[in-house]
Amino acid sequence: MNWTGRRLPRTEDPALLRGEGAFTADLAAGARAVRFLRSPFAAGRILSITAPDLPPGALLVTGADLEGVGTIRPELFRFNYRAIAQPVLPRERVHFVGQPVAAVVAATPEEAEDIAEAILLEIEPEEPVVTIDDALRPGAPILHAEAPGNTVVDGTIRHPDCQAAFARADRIVEFSLRSGRQNATPMEARAGLAAYDRATGRIRLTASCQMPHMLRTGIATLLGMAEADLQVVAPDVGGGFGQKMALFPEYPLLVWLARRHRGSFCWIEDRNENLIASAHSREQRHHLRAAFAADGTLLGLEADILANTGAFSCYPTTCGVEPLMALAEYPGPYRLPTYAARARALATHTCPAAPYRGVSRPVVTFGLERLMDRAAAALGIDPVELRRRNLVTEFPHVTPTGLTLDQASYVEALDRAAEAADIPGFRARQAAARRDGRYLGLGLAVFNERTGYGTPAFAARGMGIVPGYEVVDIAMTPAGDVEVRIGASPHGQGLRTTLAQLAADRLGLDPSRIRVIHGDTDRTPYGWGSFASRGAVIAGGATQLAADKLATRLRRAAARLLQAEPEAVTLRDGAAWAGEASIPLTEIARRVHQRSEQLSDLDGFNLAETAQYDPGGTFSNACHVAEVEVDAETGHVRVLRFLVVEDAGRLLNPLIADGQVHGGVAQGIANALLEEVLYAADGNPLTGSLADYLPPSAAEIPLIEIIHMETESPETLTGAKGLGEGGAIGAPAAIANAISDALAPFGVDIAELPATPARIRALIRNAR
Amino acid sequence: MKCPPFDYHAPRSQAEALALLARHGEEGKILAGGQSLVPTMAFRLARPASLIDINRIAELDYCRAEAGRLRIGALARHARFERLVAPGPTGALLARAAEHIAHAPIRTRGTFCGSLAHADPASEWCCIALALGAEMRVLREGGERLVPAADWFQSVFTTTLGHDELLAEASLPLLGPDWRCGFAEFNRRAGDFAVAMAVTALRLDAAGHVAGARIALGGVAGTPILAEAAAAALLGAPPTSDRLRAAAALAAEGFEPTEDAQVPADYRRDLVRAMTRRALEGSLAT
Known part of the structure; x- marks a missing residue:
């Protein structure tokens, strides 16, 4: 029976749906x-x-x-x-x-x-420095003496032949765009509980975090304490989206209190604190200049990227994460012969920036996909056709920034999406609606998503702390159950389910016999966590490797017990089989542990294995299509239809993959239309409650249609690619393109997100 | 975001509640649904020393048609108005507006009179109260007064209600079948506070001419306001599309809009024009 690939309901859900989850605040009594x-x-x-x-x-x-x-x-x-x-x-x-x-x-x-x-x-x-312009102004106050000009990162990639591409271009398309600041707004805000154990002198920090091992190292270093005296536990975590990767000052302070005062101390963040003082993201300005040939071929791209990364630099990724991801990934899924770009991180007196689902790629995709639509209009080429002419079709493909794109379906996904969207039918409806004074629009966003990348990718960034690999310990208990201990730390991704499916297939065991243990530095091997769309690929690959090693040992033991050759033994339905003869895995487990005189000469006294996995990375891809109606009188945008053609390689659990797409698209729609952190000129936050900062409700999100393609990656052990961030990456661009399409009669062009009703009205009013 | 300390009282009768109000004066605050008061306390923007919880006073829980008016007791919840509480245009208007009030859990707790006492400028009930000419029945120990809606709203979150007074009832006229009521609201998300809303009521005579007109706007200034010039412009003629449009334009110009970082003044005028026209058109569409 193949468990992998099935829409298995999540093991995690019953407790969460019954309200029986154990989040940090639930554990803080006393x-x-x-x-x-x-x-x-x-x-x-x-x-x-x-x-x-x-x-x-x-x-x-x-x-x-x-x-x-x-x-x-x-x-x-x-x-x-x-x-x-x-x-x-x-x-x-x-x-x-x-x-x-x-x-x-x-x-x-x-x-x-x-x-x-x-x-x-x-x-x-x-005097505060609040905006990008404030930070760049000559003579502006300097936040940190170490960073003159308030510039914390200044990265450049410049191909020598870039200017020549512009010199021979038939058409140059140039524009600026702006992305507003956002807060990831996890359902559960931050929370920490530090407890001193009088018997051992150790501290247990229970925290709503994504990287428990990293948090432990970070805090032990800050406080100068033995890392072995600190246990970090991530219990049920109500979403993170990157915000909970960072080492925030609040956590070391809790541990300091517990050590100093030998007691238990908890901090449950309230929503106001989370909105103003956790971590923000996405406040960026890009200036793009692209050279095209008359036939629509993209010849070259110049990008100037500015990111307002707030007052400090987040640990461990640093505030370089936003501008540098934009710098490295601007070419996206397109063939780009030559590229010149500069990306800066600017310090301001605002809440520090940290990764948020997609990091820079929602803004990059907004830029690149507006570019494609603008170029299509300028060149008089159909936007789908223009994209088709420029998308990468031969793999592996090395981008101008040195990234290797593995096998993918950029053109195929675009074509599937264009077909499913019924563009001719839409154009007819759009024309009819315009005659009634209604404005419908359709927008596309094609993108690739770099996922599942290990040590080499992070090392290339020059990070002081290089994440990447994951370690999985697997063991079969004497009773024949399997424990999978992972360094990764899921917080809503359903890894307990997915990894059990993977291991179940390798061990011929029902997934209900497999327990995935995570989020506890005392009980799991050192690992990095869940972020950057890596869990299924990296923890999944390591799980598969570990399960294979355990399977080998089980087969060897079974061969002895069945008096067969190990190569002849297969594992299925909870038993080891050699021809017609079989022995239950529970019996093998019991004999290895408790009748070791029969078997210990083969593999010792237990059924424990460990495996590591550290892949180079893989790119999933997708095409999003949004259909919107814009109320020209109020500027309000209603999303009528949202279609996703997603290719994340081999799907380990399509139900969970769908959930990732749904959640990401919802955040992407909110990014496009609703959510924006605002500051007054004096640096006071204006969006300190959910009455002012507007995450979407179910009413604002349409039914999301998903079509899966499965281009298996040769670069990953499982054939799977990551897809955790894609929903959030593509949706803002698709919506921006759809609004621009709807308002084409006014000549309105969306260059700023979120496209709030007030902004859209101002654009219409100014256009008239 | 935790409330500052307060005392809590749960009177069993109206008289007991009024006695507590008299005793606590400025330090006392009535708790009905608590859907505005409690969050405000959690933000520590309100810090009453004593809460007087009226939820156990059965005599305040009613909503009934009586002598041409709809009488709404202090404990009538928003959700009650989702279904028609009275036949005719008044009940229909209330049902139409009720679905715009926050979300279902809030509607099952929050009260009509609580909204009027809180006087949020974006409140649907406040706007309707002004449009239809509500009357407030205000009690204090040993006294009672009636306040028309026109005199009720003073400024943002401020009414003429005294510290020792309880808004025991609000009443609305039950409009006859010759009235047409309209409602239109704009907000960013379903259930959000209105960025702008319009409540309209037109009385048509036998010839189809406008014989009475009321237009109230909410969410656009410190209190709900009447667009009197716009309403007057509709009188004495049939409500043609052009006349509705002209009235909406007058409504958009006739007030000083609230401005903030997300809503510039000219945008608010745009919204008032659109909402007024839509409310008027919607009321005549049937």
């Missing part, structure tokens, strides 16, 4: 509550922090108390990166509204908030 006092100023000098008379049992911790605690200072050894440091609690200056300045501990969160309110925080405000 702990003392921590409330962070946060800076009300974007920039300023701390003059004093004065507490009223604290009630018995309450504590106030300020930067002055943290003698000997290090700073958060990730490294990047390329692209003119300037290492900047973030204190756990600042002693001299504040750098953004929401930065933790002090921590208050009390018996309850209510009491802690009461005390925090009464603390007198004296700050002398200084």
Whole structure:
């Protein structure tokens, strides 16, 4: 029986649907509550922090108390990166509204908030740098002396023949675009619970995080404690989307409290804190210039990329992650002969940026796919045809930035999408609607998604901490159940289900006999976590390798017990078979462990194996099609139809793959239309509640149609490619193209996301 | 986002509630559905020392047609209006607007009178109260007064309700079949606060001419406002498409819009023009 590839319902879901999940806040009973006092100023000098008379049992911790605690200072050894440091609690200056300045501990969160309110925080405000323009202005205040001009990263790729391509172009298309700032807005905000164990002197930090092993290393280093004395547990985690990769100051502070005061301390972030002080993303400006031949062939591309990455640099990826991903991946799925680009990260007095589902690629795809539509209009070529002429068709293909594109279906996916979208039928409906004063539009976005990349890809970025590989420990218990311990740390991706499916097939075992253990540094091998669409590919590959090794041992034992050759033994239906003869795996497991005199000379006394996997990476691809109606009087956009043709290689569990696409597209639609973090000119956040920052509700998201293609990757063990981010990558561009198409009669061109109703109305009004 | 400390009282009768209000004065606050008050307290923007929870006072839980008016007690929840509470245009308008009020769980808790007392400028009920000429029945220990909607709304979140007073009932006229009511609202997401809304009521005479007109706008200024010039412009003539359009244009120009980072003033005028026209057209479409 093949378990892999089936739409198996997720093992994770029953508990979550019954409300029986165990999230950090569910585990915090009995702990003392921590409330962070946060800076009300974007920039300023701390003059004093004065507490009223604290009630018995309450504590106030300020930067002055943290003698000997290090700073958060990730490294990047390329692209003119300037290492900047973030204190756990600042002693001299504040750098953004929401930065933790002090921590208050009390018996309850209510009491802690009461005390925090009464603390007198004296700050002398200084001139803030809030926007990209502020940061670049000559004579602007400098956030970090290490980063002159507020430039933390300045990367360049310049092919010498790029200018020549423009010189011989028939048509040059040039424009700027802007992406608003976003917050990943996981359903569960951040949360941490640090508990001191009196018997061992160890600390257990339970945290809503994506990279428990990394968090452990980071905190132990900051606090100068033995890493072995710190256990990090990621229990049920209510979404992360990249936001929960970072080492935030709040977590080391909780561990510091637990060590110093030998107790349990919890901090459950509220939504306001999450919106203003966790991590933001996507505030970018791009200027693009592209050279085309008259037949639509793309000859060259120039890109200038600016990213507002906030006050500090996130650990471990650094604030280079956004601009540098744009720099490396701008060519997308297109043949691009020559390329010249510069990408900068700019420091401002705003919440630091961190990865968010897709990282820069939603903005890059917005740029590239607007470029294709603009070029098609300028050259008088059908937009589908223009894309078809430029998409990569021969694999492997090396991009101008040195990335290798493995086997994919760029043109095929586009054609499938164009057909399913019934473009001629749509054009007829669009024309009829326009006669009634209604504006329908259709937009395409073709893109590839770099996924499942291991150590070499991260090492190429010059990161001080290079993630990549994953390790899986597998063991069969004496009773014949299998435990799979993974270093990766899923938080909603359903890896418990998918990995069990993979292992089940290799072991001839029902997945219900397999337990995937994750999110606990005491119980799992060192590993990186779940991010960058890597879980299924890398943890999946390592699981498959480990299961194969275990299967080999089971076959060897079975051969002895069945008096057959190991090569003749197969595993299926929970048993080992040699011809007609069979022995249950439970019996093999029992004999290996408990009747070892029969078998220990073969493999020792247990059924445990370990495997590592570190692939180079693979590109999945997709084509998104959005159909929208724009209300020209109000600027409101309704998404009427959303179609995804997705090719993520071999699908391990199509149900879970569909879920990834649905969630990503919903976030992408929100990116295109709704969500934007706004700051006032003085650096005060204006979107501190969900009344102002607008994630989508079910009412704003249409039914999402998915067509799967399965171009198996030769680059991955399972044939699978990642797809966790694709929904979020393609949707903004498809929506922007659809709105521009709808409003073509007004000459409106969407160059800024989110395309809010007020912005669309302004464009229409100005166009008229 | 945790509430500051407060005392909690749960009176069993109207008289007991009024006595508590008299005792606590400025420090006391009525808790009905709590759907605005409690989040405001969690943000620590409101910090009443005492909450007086009226949910156990059965005599305040009613909604009935009586002598040409719809009488709505202090505990009538939003969800009650999703189905017709009275025949005719008034009930239909309330049902039409109810679906725009937040989301189902909020509608099952929040109250009509609570909305009027809270006076959020984007409240559907406040806009309807002004458009139709609601009357508030306000009680305090040993006293009672009636306040017309026109005198009720003072500014953002502020009404003429005194600290020792309870809004015990709001009543709306039950309009006759010669009235046509319209409602249109614009918001970013389903259930969000309105960026702009219009409530319209037209009375048509036997000749099909407009013999009475009321237009109220919500979400666009500190309080709901009447677009009096726009309404007046419709009187005495048939409500043709051009006249509706002209009235909508007048409504868009006749007020000072609230402005913020996401909604510039000229955009709000655009929305008022569109919502007013749509409400008027919608009311005549049947």
